[in-house]
Amino acid sequence: MTVWHWVRHGPTHEKTFVGWRDVPADLSDAALIARVCAHLPRRALLVSSDLIRSVATADALAHPDHHRLPHETDLREIDFGIWDGMHFDAITARDPRLSRAFWEQPGDVQAPDGESWNQARARVDGVVDRLNTRHPDAQIIAVAHFGVILTQVQRALGVSATQAMAHKIDNISVTTLHHNAGAWRTEAINHLP
Numbered sequence: 001m002t003v004w005h006w007v008r009h010g011p012t013h014e015k016t017f018v019g020w021r022d023v024p025a026d027l028s029d030a031a032l033i034a035r036v037c038a039h040l041p042r043r044a045l046l047v048s049s050d051l052i053r054s055v056a057t058a059d060a061l062a063h064p065d066h067h068r069l070p071h072e073t074d075l076r077e078i079d080f081g082i083w084d085g086m087h088f089d090a091i092t093a094r095d096p097r098l099s100r101a102f103w104e105q106p107g108d109v110q111a112p113d114g115e116s117w118n119q120a121r122a123r124v125d126g127v128v129d130r131l132n133t134r135h136p137d138a139q140i141i142a143v144a145h146f147g148v149i150l151t152q153v154q155r156a157l158g159v160s161a162t163q164a165m166a167h168k169i170d171n172i173s174v175t176t177l178h179h180n181a182g183a184w185r186t187e188a189i190n191h192l193p
Contacts, residue, residue: 001180003187005040005141006149007061009053011171016087019114020081025053025171027060030193032172037061039174039193041139048061048143049075049130057172060141066141068181069131074123077145084085117161121151130150133181149175156184 012018027033042065047150048058050071062068083091083099091099101109106117113173131140146169153165156177168190169175176187 001178002136003041003139004128004152004177004179006138006152006175007036007057007141007143007178007185008146008149008169008171008173008175009049009051009057009143010060012053017083017091018078019077019084020051021109022052024172025056027056029172031058032158034192036172036174037063039191040141042066044141045069045135046141046143047072047075049073049077049143049145049148051076054143054145058141059132061141061143072127073172074127075148076143077140078117078120078147079114081111083111083114103165104162106165111151117147120147121154121161124151125155126150128155128179140176152177153186153189156186158184173180 010027012023012025040061042063043117044066045110046058046062046066047069048071050073055071095112102111102114104154108116108159110116149169150164150167153167153175157164170190170192178185178187185192
């Protein structure tokens with residue numbers, strides 16, 4: 001059985017959409033980081049998205065017994081395309097129908113010059129499937145993003161994208177999912193130790 005401990009990166013304090021833009025995380029909450037470190041397994045593989053907010057959060061959570069895997073580009077947040085860096089109201093004004101459909105009917109609706117929920121999920125599933133195959137009995141700590149984690153919540157629960165998006169994923173929270181021979185089980189979603 002592979003146990004995934006998904007950790008959302010530290011807060012960015014951005015007030016705009018942040019997808020593939022490389023913005024730093026605020027990792028000043030030392031008490032929370034210490035609690036999450038104590039909660040996570042000591043012997044584990046550690047992987048993160050290649051965006052600095054995830055890399056820095058993974059560095060803050062690293063333990064000497066963790067084996068760091070190469071950063072994974074395919075664990076990046078959903079690509080919001082031209083919406084990346086825009087305020088929600090600006091996106092709504094620019095693309096009223098499309099922006100509404102993107103959130104209310106996630107699936108194949110794509111952000112302009114970006115990707116859809118289903119495209120993001122397919123690339124994240126690819127990384128997860130590859131690591132499940134290579135490490136069938138591992139504990140894996142994966143530091144990633146809100147949308148990335150929700151794609152795997154959707155997968156583990158067997159629910160729609162809309163139902164998965166109803167879950168809250170706080171910064172530096174832990175979502176624990178178990179994979180065993182193609183079957184998924186959810187242990188915790190959005191756990192803050």
